[in-house]
Amino acid sequence: MAAQDVPGSGIAPGTRENSSARSLGFSEEMAQAGVVVAVVSGTDLPTDLTLDSSARERVAKAVSDAKFEGKLGQSVNVYAVGDIEHLLIVGAARDEGQAPDWRSAAGSAIQALSSSKAAIALVGAPDVAAMADMAFGVTLGQYRFDRYKSDAKPTEAGPVTIVGGQAAAASALWQSRHQPLAEGVAFARDLVNEPANVVYPESFIARAREKLAGVDRISIEVLDQADMRRLGMGAIAGVGQGSPRGARLMMITxxxxxxxxxxxxxxxxxxxxGGISIKPNTNMWEMKGDMSGAAAVTGAMLSLAKSKAPVHVVAAVALAENMPGGNAQRPGDVVRTLSGKTIEIRSTDAEGRLVLSDAIEYAVQQKKPFALVDIATLTGSVGVALGPEFAGVFARKDEYANRAIAAGRATGEHLWALPLHPNYRDAVKSDIADVKNSDASPAPGASAGAHFIEYFVPEDLPWVHIDMASVDRAATNLPLVPAGSRGFGVMLLDELVRNWRPQ
Structure with a gap:
């Protein structure tokens, strides 16, 4: 029997795109709509909603009966109210002292109406920024990944209109800032949700090239397995050597x-x-998403470039498929990195830190950055420590961690600082090489991973490490995230890059 001449089956599982979402627009006047969504932060109805006294009394009673207070997550449905066929009232208020969350309220509303085919009008935004936020929430809330469902059909649902004063200004803000960010998040989600027989190192790059084609001031450089061998990048090349689909390093500037x-x-x-240190079968399918960090930085680059952000940023996208095989690296191997430093492989399932070690060194050597932020689904232990609400953040100085935490707070992609410690740093040292990639007791797993990466970051370079392994997926629908990939990190990195300048 002849050997396989192509990686995989060579048969694409599908050829169509995801089904289309509702179209989106802005208006200063209430459009004819089958459903009106009133987004409020209290119990008063928006002034844009014109109802006679009888209709208002009926709505007020429904609000009172439901004990609705306008809080985020609360909603009330009222039908046949005056000329309105269906009125959905949703809350946007957060805790005292916090601004209303127009994004999440709009996202929740569009998900609640996912089975409706009617045109939808959203009212209640108090200003231009809130209108653009609602559009953002609608766009991410109605994200879908259904391209492999044989019965998926193009949507026949009506459009969404955001209603409020200064609609033209809100539309301009949406197009210049919010839409590119939403596009970056959706692109990251698409990459992560795709199966691994569709997105692998080479095809990841092809998709990034296609998405970034024609975007001003963007350039892309790619290293393949042969380039890595020539340069001595033994860590990333070693991870990729067990797969017929070789490793790649993509640099986006x-x-x-x-x-x-x-x-x-x-x-x-x-x-x-897991490579030769193969993982158990349970939920191994989720490991198609072990490239969520790469998706995040690529999506952030798309957002920054399309919104013409006044920043200079580079992204090192470290891509490999970690497979067992006759040529796979083994536990006990020693690899030499681009920096000349050596790594003892204790577990081939601690591979993310390996690809990052060479990617970081290449970025530092070639691009001379003033600061470095890495993001990775690096350790299961970060989820044990923080659960699904926070990603872990590590930095040598609190001021760097605090920058990232502030960006997370501003975008809703929350971070929690975890410790670096000299004892944990010593724990990653190897008896036969410079460092080892696993078995770093007594260091906690997330801290050991951070210290391993730190070893390859110059001591005088401001550095932030984000371990997002506990937040890359949503098991159930969230206001801005239908179940599946969150596209976590795109909003966070976009915000962080915009606000961090060389000293």
Whole structure:
């Protein structure tokens, strides 16, 4: 029997795109709509909603009966109210002292109406920014990934209109800032939701090239397995050597400003079987998403470039498929990195830190950044520590961690600082090489991973490490995230890059 001449089956599982979402627009006047969504932060109805006294009394009674207070997550349905066929009232109020969350309220509303075919009008936004936020929430809330469902059909649902004063200004803000960000998040979600027989190192790059084609001030450089061998990048090449789909390093540069860049680095393991240290079968399918860090930095680059952000930023996208095989690296192997430092492989399932070690060194050598942020689905232990609400953040100085935490707070992609410690740093040292990639007791797993990566970051370079392994997926629908990939990190990195400048 002849050997396979192509990786995989060579048969694409599908050829169509995801079904289309509702179209979106802005208006200063209430459009004819089958459903009107009133977004409120209290019990008063928006002034844009014109109802006679009898209709208002009926709505007020429904609100009172439901004990609705306008809080985020609350909603009331009222039918046949005056000329309105269906009125959905949703809350946007958060805790005292916090601004209303127009994004999540709109996202929840569009998900609640997912089975409706009627045109939808959203009212209640108090200003231009809130209108653009509602559009953002609608766009991400109605995200879908259904391209492999044989019965998926193009939507026949009516459009969504955001109603309020200064609609033209809100539309301009949406198009210039919010829409590129939503596009970046959706692109990251698409990459992560795709199966690993569709998105692998080479095809990941092809999709990124296609998405970024024609975007001003963007350039892309790619290293393949042969380039890595020539340069001595034994860590990333070693992870990829067990798969017929070789490793890649993609460098994306966006020059929206002068001066040195801020560097992003993303872990891109397009499938993680664990290699020879093979994982148990339970939920191994989720390992198609072990490239969520790479998706995040790529989506952030798309957002920054399309919104013409005044920043200089580079992204090192470290891509490999971690597979067992006759040529796979083994526990006990020693690999030499681009930096010349050596790594003892204790577990082939601790591979994300390996690909990042070479990617970071290459970015530092070639791009001379003023700061570095890496993001990765690095350790299961971060989820044990923080659960599904926070990603872990590590930095040598509190001021760097605090920058990232502030960006997370501003975007709703929350971070919690976890410790670096000299004892944990010593724990990653190897008896036969410079460092080892696993078995770093007594260091907690997330801290051991952070210290391993730190070993490859120059001591004088501001550095932030984000371990997002507990927040990359949503098991159930969230206001801005239908179940599946969150596209976590795109909003966070976009915000962080915009606000971090060279000293």
């Amino acid at each position: 966006y020059r929206g400003a002068g001066g040195p860049p801020l560097a992003l680095a993303g872990k891109g393991i397009t499938f993680d079987s």
